[in-house]
Amino acid sequence: MGPRVALFVTCIVDQLFPRVGLAMADVLERIGCEVDFPEAQTCCGQPAFNSGYRAEARDVARHFLSVFEQAEYIVVPSGSCTSMISHHYAELFRKEPEWLDRARAVGSRVVEFSTFLTEVVKVEDVGARLDAVVTYHDSCHALRELSVKSGPRRLLGRVRGLTLKEMDRAEECCGFGGTFSVKFAETSGGMVRTKVDSILRTGAEIVVSIDSSCLMQLQGALARANAPVRTMHLAEVLASR
Amino acid sequence: MSKAATTEPSKFRQTLEDANLQLAVYTATGRLMEKRREAVAADVLPEYQELRTQAHEIKKHTLDNLDYYLELFEEHVTAHGGKVVYCKDGSEVADFVLRLAKERGARLIVKSKSMTTEEIDLNERLAHHQLESVETDLGEYILQLAHQRPYHIVAPALHLTRYDVANIFTEKLGVENETVIEKQTMIARGVLRQKFLQADIGISGANFLVADSGAVVIVENEGNARLTTSAPRIHIAVAGMEKMIARAQDLPVFLKLLGRSATGQPLTVYTSFLSGPRREGEVDGPEEFYVVLLDNGRTRLLADREKRQSLYCIRCGACLNHCPVYRKVGGHNYPWVYSGPIGAVITPQYMGVGKDPWLPFASSLCGACYEVCPVKINIPKLLLDLRSEVTKFKAKERGGWAERMVFRLWAWVMRHPRIYEMMGSMAAAFFPEGEKPGWLRSVPSFMNIGPLKGWLSQRDLPRPASKSFRQHWRSRRKGGR
Numbered sequence: 079m080g081p082r083v084a085l086f087v088t089c090i091v092d093q094l095f096p097r098v099g100l101a102m103a104d105v106l107e108r109i110g111c112e113v114d115f116p117e118a119q120t121c122c123g124q125p126a127f128n129s130g131y132r133a134e135a136r137d138v139a140r141h142f143l144s145v146f147e148q149a150e151y152i153v154v155p156s157g158s159c160t161s162m163i164s165h166h167y168a169e170l171f172r173k174e175p176e177w178l179d180r181a182r183a184v185g186s187r188v189v190e191f192s193t194f195l196t197e198v199v200k201v202e203d204v205g206a207r208l209d210a211v212v213t214y215h216d217s218c219h220a221l222r223e224l225s226v227k228s229g230p231r232r233l234l235g236r237v238r239g240l241t242l243k244e245m246d247r248a249e250e251c252c253g254f255g256g257t258f259s260v261k262f263a264e265t266s267g268g269m270v271r272t273k274v275d276s277i278l279r280t281g282a283e284i285v286v287s288i289d290s291s292c293l294m295q296l297q298g299a300l301a302r303a304n305a306p307v308r309t310m311h312l313a314e315v316l317a318s319r
Numbered sequence: 320m321s322k323a324a325t326t327e328p329s330k331f332r333q334t335l336e337d338a339n340l341q342l343a344v345y346t347a348t349g350r351l352m353e354k355r356r357e358a359v360a361a362d363v364l365p366e367y368q369e370l371r372t373q374a375h376e377i378k379k380h381t382l383d384n385l386d387y388y389l390e391l392f393e394e395h396v397t398a399h400g401g402k403v404v405y406c407k408d409g410s411e412v413a414d415f416v417l418r419l420a421k422e423r424g425a426r427l428i429v430k431s432k433s434m435t436t437e438e439i440d441l442n443e444r445l446a447h448h449q450l451e452s453v454e455t456d457l458g459e460y461i462l463q464l465a466h467q468r469p470y471h472i473v474a475p476a477l478h479l480t481r482y483d484v485a486n487i488f489t490e491k492l493g494v495e496n497e498t499v500i501e502k503q504t505m506i507a508r509g510v511l512r513q514k515f516l517q518a519d520i521g522i523s524g525a526n527f528l529v530a531d532s533g534a535v536v537i538v539e540n541e542g543n544a545r546l547t548t549s550a551p552r553i554h555i556a557v558a559g560m561e562k563m564i565a566r567a568q569d570l571p572v573f574l575k576l577l578g579r580s581a582t583g584q585p586l587t588v589y590t591s592f593l594s595g596p597r598r599e600g601e602v603d604g605p606e607e608f609y610v611v612l613l614d615n616g617r618t619r620l621l622a623d624r625e626k627r628q629s630l631y632c633i634r635c636g637a638c639l640n641h642c643p644v645y646r647k648v649g650g651h652n653y654p655w656v657y658s659g660p661i662g663a664v665i666t667p668q669y670m671g672v673g674k675d676p677w678l679p680f681a682s683s684l685c686g687a688c689y690e691v692c693p694v695k696i697n698i699p700k701l702l703l704d705l706r707s708e709v710t711k712f713k714a715k716e717r718g719g720w721a722e723r724m725v726f727r728l729w730a731w732v733m734r735h736p737r738i739y740e741m742m743g744s745m746a747a748a749f750f751p752e753g754e755k756p757g758w759l760r761s762v763p764s765f766m767n768i769g770p771l772k773g774w775l776s777q778r779d780l781p782r783p784a785s786k787s788f789r790q791h792w793r794s795r796r797k798g799g800r
């Protein structure tokens with residue numbers, strides 16, 4: 079029996095892309111994990127933190143910590159939310175030693191989904207099959223705050239029938255940035271269109287990422303451009319067979 | 320847009336829609352990115368990450384003890400026969416230069432590239448008193464002719480094509496339209512050579528001030544700084560006091576990083592070490608040597624332990640080149656001469672967060688700036704800190720209450736999972752899958768406001784799922800899986 083994991087599916091996946099959470103649960107169960115979903119979970123607090131509302135972010139963070147305090151591993155289908163908890167909670171609770179300790183303890187058990195597979199349970203072949211040409215988008219927080227770069231590619235490399243074609247701007251931001259996408263809509267739109275051009279140059283049918291927020295931005299722009307490319311979360315790719 | 324808004328200024332649009340400008344900026348910054356990448360690659364510079372850490376630590380140490388090092392620097396400059404002048408702000412710098420020019424009967428000033436003098440509008444201040452100062456860096460010279468601010472801290476005329484330059488030269492110098500870059504350089508050289516011969520004063524900036532030797536270090540590629548600091552009788556170096564580093568021995572760390580980060584050069588073409596006026600027996604160098612140390616708000620930044628690191632900047636420009644926002648909106652949409660990520664961090668600190676409250680929000684927090692910064696300034700963290708200061712400032716000024724209420728309410732909902740779920744179901748009911756599944760291109764006009772409007776102006780919108788993950792999960796558990 080593999081480790082017990084608690085899913086933190088993130089609010090975006092819960093409300094907008096539940097199939098990503100289901101796929102993640104499928105993959106984890108398939109490799110023998112005992113999967114749990116603490117029902118009181120909501121959001122990690124990042125939207126408020128990134129918008130400068132620290133008190134509000136702290137309130138939500140406290141809720142998160144209380145919900146997940148008992149979990150052995152907390153697996154998250156997002157680099158951004160993982161980093162919020164493992165890196166930025168420390169900043170939020172800088173002046174509250176007791177909460178800081180709790181944040182550190184929980185933070186050390188939060189693992190982004192692909193990292194959980196490659197670094198914790200050390201499984202790269204999950205028995206997936208997907209006949210498609212895909213390209214991979216490095217989401218910024220996973221790449222730069224969690225150093226996630228080769229793991230997802232190694233996982234994709236073990237998917238039968240799948241061809242990975244790198245785009246020329248894999249590491250460039252998609253322009254989402256949370257509230258940035260609506261506060262600076264035109265700049266954000268310009269950024270994602272540049273990214274979409276890069277995706278289209280690969281000829282791939284699918285863009286894969288480990289963050290549903292980036293994928294929402296990319297899919298939104300691809301759909302607007304009527305481009306024949308769709309997005310898939312890595313969990314969905316790995317759940318395919 | 321209200322003054323307190325933290326949203327996109329409407330002036331961005333013009334730049335975003337200018338296809339030629341977009342291409343020019345994207346190409347130029349892209350080239351600089353590529354060159355930097357090659358110059359710091361592990362097989363070329365294996366100690367790169369080590370150097371970054373060292374550079375950060377040296378700057379930290381020097382600025383944590385700046386009082387001491389300022390004194391040490393002054394001692395050495397004085398011992399070499401130079402003079403250190405402390406100036407509180409731009410008008411004090413201008414007063415000093417004007418007084419000196421008057422006393423020495425100086426008429427003409429030549430200048431080499433210096434962001435610090437741009438910061439205090441020195442040329443304009445001097446011109447106001449009929450004292451002419453001519454920029455001698457090619458890019459800066461072009462901009463001075465065109466009456467424009469630098470677009471970029473390293474490549475000031477990055478946004479101009481050679482055709483733009485040809486037009487500027489024709490209009491301002493009355494020469495024939497010349498689009499060959501080498502020939503344009505010759506035209507500028509011809510004009511500037513005369514100026515160098517006539518000038519009484521040379522004003523330069525400084526890349527580094529070395530405390531334990533009293534040296535002003537200037538790096539450049541064109542050789543004009545060398546002339547500026549040696550041809551005229553008087554040399555004035557104007558520098559922000561944060562340019563200090565403790566020891567001459569530390570210099571190689573920075574010299575290795577600066578050229579590589581800025582333009583991908585292992586070393587810039589010229590590196591000048593200036594430590595005083597011409598001594599007896601020397602054939603060149605100025606008769607008088609001054610170092611003007613500018614505060615202009617720097618002591619205020621220094622007082623803030625958390626944000627002090629913004630002063631470590633060595634103005635390499637790498638964060639601009641790698642910033643996807645700078646690459647879209649360019650250098651002239653930032654409120655001050657410092658643009659890009661470092662501009663977004665220091666401008667609010669110098670000017671106050673209330674002045675352009677949108678500035679720290681003009682970032683997707685992608686972190687590319689931090690990744691390439693040779694002195695490891697944690698720019699995304701500083702932007703987050705500043706965002707928090709902006710919202711606090713607005714609360715104090717009784718502005719931005721609508722957004723604050725939204726976040727309060729949001730935070731409350733997020734602590735009440737049942738209400739959160741209920742609101743999710745309500746949102747889903749608003750966007751039934753109906754006969755047209757998939758992503759929405761538009762919403763009814765009464766809903767097309769605020770964030771939804773912003774989103775839909777650029778992208779299609781996902782529908783809330785008719786069944787949330789937690790609802791799926793419950794049925795899955797019931798189904799006995």
Ligand code: SF4
Binds near residue numbers: 632633634638691693
């Ligand atoms: S902040 Fe760092 S990357 Fe940006 S200009 Fe300064 S030294 Fe260079």
